[in-house]
Amino acid sequence: MRSGRIQSSASCSASSSSTFPHPPCLTSASRHCKFPRLLSPPAVSLSQRVSRNCLVPEMTQLSFSKQANTITNKKHLFQAGVGALETSNTQAVSTGPLIGEEKIGVLLLNLGGPETLDDVQPFLFNLFADPDIIRLPRLFRFLQRPLAKFISVLRAPKSKEGYASIGGGSPLRRITDAQAEELRKSLWEKNVPAKVYVGMRYWHPFTEEAIEQIKKDGIAELVVLPLYPQFSISTSGSSLRLLESIFRDDEYLVNMQHTVIPSWYQREGYIKSMANLIEKELQKFDHPEKVVIFFSAHGVPLAYVEEAGDPYKAEMEECVDLIMEELEKRKITNAYTLAYQSRVGPVEWLKPYTDETIIDLGRKGVKSLLAVPISFVSEHIETLEEIDVEYKELALESGIQNWGRVPALGCEPMFISDLADAVIESLPYVGAMAVSNLEARQSLVPLGSVEELLATYDSQRRELPPPVTFWEWGWTKSAETWNGRAAMLAVLVLLLLEVTTGEGFLHQWGVLPLFR
Numbered sequence: 001m002r003s004g005r006i007q008s009s010a011s012c013s014a015s016s017s018s019t020f021p022h023p024p025c026l027t028s029a030s031r032h033c034k035f036p037r038l039l040s041p042p043a044v045s046l047s048q049r050v051s052r053n054c055l056v057p058e059m060t061q062l063s064f065s066k067q068a069n070t071i072t073n074k075k076h077l078f079q080a081g082v083g084a085l086e087t088s089n090t091q092a093v094s095t096g097p098l099i100g101e102e103k104i105g106v107l108l109l110n111l112g113g114p115e116t117l118d119d120v121q122p123f124l125f126n127l128f129a130d131p132d133i134i135r136l137p138r139l140f141r142f143l144q145r146p147l148a149k150f151i152s153v154l155r156a157p158k159s160k161e162g163y164a165s166i167g168g169g170s171p172l173r174r175i176t177d178a179q180a181e182e183l184r185k186s187l188w189e190k191n192v193p194a195k196v197y198v199g200m201r202y203w204h205p206f207t208e209e210a211i212e213q214i215k216k217d218g219i220a221e222l223v224v225l226p227l228y229p230q231f232s233i234s235t236s237g238s239s240l241r242l243l244e245s246i247f248r249d250d251e252y253l254v255n256m257q258h259t260v261i262p263s264w265y266q267r268e269g270y271i272k273s274m275a276n277l278i279e280k281e282l283q284k285f286d287h288p289e290k291v292v293i294f295f296s297a298h299g300v301p302l303a304y305v306e307e308a309g310d311p312y313k314a315e316m317e318e319c320v321d322l323i324m325e326e327l328e329k330r331k332i333t334n335a336y337t338l339a340y341q342s343r344v345g346p347v348e349w350l351k352p353y354t355d356e357t358i359i360d361l362g363r364k365g366v367k368s369l370l371a372v373p374i375s376f377v378s379e380h381i382e383t384l385e386e387i388d389v390e391y392k393e394l395a396l397e398s399g400i401q402n403w404g405r406v407p408a409l410g411c412e413p414m415f416i417s418d419l420a421d422a423v424i425e426s427l428p429y430v431g432a433m434a435v436s437n438l439e440a441r442q443s444l445v446p447l448g449s450v451e452e453l454l455a456t457y458d459s460q461r462r463e464l465p466p467p468v469t470f471w472e473w474g475w476t477k478s479a480e481t482w483n484g485r486a487a488m489l490a491v492l493v494l495l496l497l498e499v500t501t502g503e504g505f506l507h508q509w510g511v512l513p514l515f516r
């Protein structure tokens with residue numbers, strides 16, 4: 001554990017992290033090795049990557065020999081990429097964009113957000129209809145959509161209030177479009193003439209729309225880049241699962257070469273950009289050295305991590321450690337802590353919770369706090385409303401006198417340039433991996449590995465909570481589970497009836513005139 005880390009009552013254990021560059025996407029080396037074809041390019045040279053990356057040996061040989069072919073065959077196309085790889089990203093040749101034979105596309109995946117208040121309920125419906133967000137036991141999957149309808153209608157008024165307070169809609173589309181444009185420019189400046197597309201999971205422009213455009217534009221090589229620094233089943237995982245289902249049955253997409261960068265929190269450019277923002281905000285305090293740096297990440301239900309093997313928490317902790325290491329190099333050794341915000345629903349989420357931690361810090365006499373949103377790279381409702389309004393108010397009530405907040409990265413030039421480098425570093429892999437994929441003709445994102453990745457994160461697709469499949473008499477876990485399921489089914493059936501008929505106990509109690 002790092003020295004400055006504040007142990008709040010429910011503090012999480014920090015994984016000890018080493019120096020840059022980090023191994024690719026997954027935090028546990030052994031876990032990473034299960035996914036030889038997955039790629040999260042570290043900010044290192046090609047030769048460094050060969051030795052550091054824990055690709056299985058045969059796979060390493062295969063990838064790199066094919067990669068060499070690809071580079072030879074399409075020298076002009078990869079020239080900049082190779083330059084960047086061999087010189088540790090220090091070169092950006094500015095001889096003007098090189099037009100390649102193959103059309104390169106970059107697909108940015110993001111969550112999406114309602115653009116008007118009328119969009120809020122249908123947006124929430126899309127979110128809750130996603131089995132990666134509300135994970136029903138297999139037996140009850142048929143209730144996913146009615147349940148999504150029910151919860152979205154119930155939650156819409158509260159969400160609408162939030163979106164109304166930040167100007168009547170989510171800024172996510174505008175910011176993501178701007179990031180896409182900046183990334184495109186950065187790629188062209190680095191001699192990689194790529195088109196950049198935005199595919200949102202729950203609102204426009206939907207991933208399906210982006211894919212249609214990619215096909216219309218005749219893209220032949222695609223890099224898929226989720227705009228979440230850390231991987232979670234509920235975010236990047238969900239988007240990749242959707243993508244995989246779109247790819248599976250489409251002849252064009254089957255033949256399109258592509259690769260996925262599943263997470264990139266360990267990239268030097270990202271870490272340094274975050275450290276820059278923190279350093280800048282600290283200067284705004286009268287006594288910067290006394291400020292506690294408060295990393296606030298979006299939470300996920302605890303079961304995602306504990307039951308389904310979501311690497312999100314481990315990646316988040318490592319990410320925070322890397323940022324603090326970078327700050328330490330700059331002689332910034334403030335105390336810091338990490339907590340999780342935005343929990344929804346009755347289940348237990350990752351702890352410590354942001355609100356409880358703020359109260360705790362106030363009680364411990366902390367007077368200055370700098371909030372750092374860490375799980376997302378654009379401003380959104382949870383930074384603009386939850387942090388800036390709710391948590392700030394809570395902090396001031398809890399005895400914290402000086403409050404600051406680090407802005408989201410948005411279009412920070414160093415960050416965008418680093419994303420461009422990540423894309424460039426992954427280009428040689430696009431063709432290399434696609435070949436095996438075409439042979440397999442099965443799971444295609446990335447090239448047969450996403451299903452594998454997701455399945456393992458799901459722990460062989462176990463449901464949450466883990467199923468109890470046999471009956472035992474008495475006060476047993478099995479009996480509890482089945483009683484619970486029966487009760488849940490009964491409630492869901494009642495709710496379903498209520499949603500479809502417009503009559504029922506919630507209407508009688510006046511809870512649900514919302515359905516009309």
Ligand SMILES: C=CC1=C(C)c2cc3[nH]c(cc4nc(cc5[nH]c(cc1n2)c(C)c5CCC(=O)O)C(CCC(=O)O)=C4C)c(C)c3C=C
Pocket residue numbers: 111112113114124127132133134155158159170171172228232234235298299300301344375376379380381382
């Ligand atoms: C890394 C980021 C995110 C994780 C992990 C995540 C998990 C997650 N979210 C919900 C439920 C909701 N999320 C909502 C909005 C929302 N979520 C994220 C990011 C992550 N979610 C963002 C960036 C946004 C905001 C989009 C915007 O419009 O600005 C919402 C809607 C807003 C609200 O009503 O609070 C819900 C609901 C769950 C259940 C979950 C994990 C299972």
Ligand SMILES: [Fe+2]
Pocket residue numbers: 298342
């Ligand atoms: Fe969310």
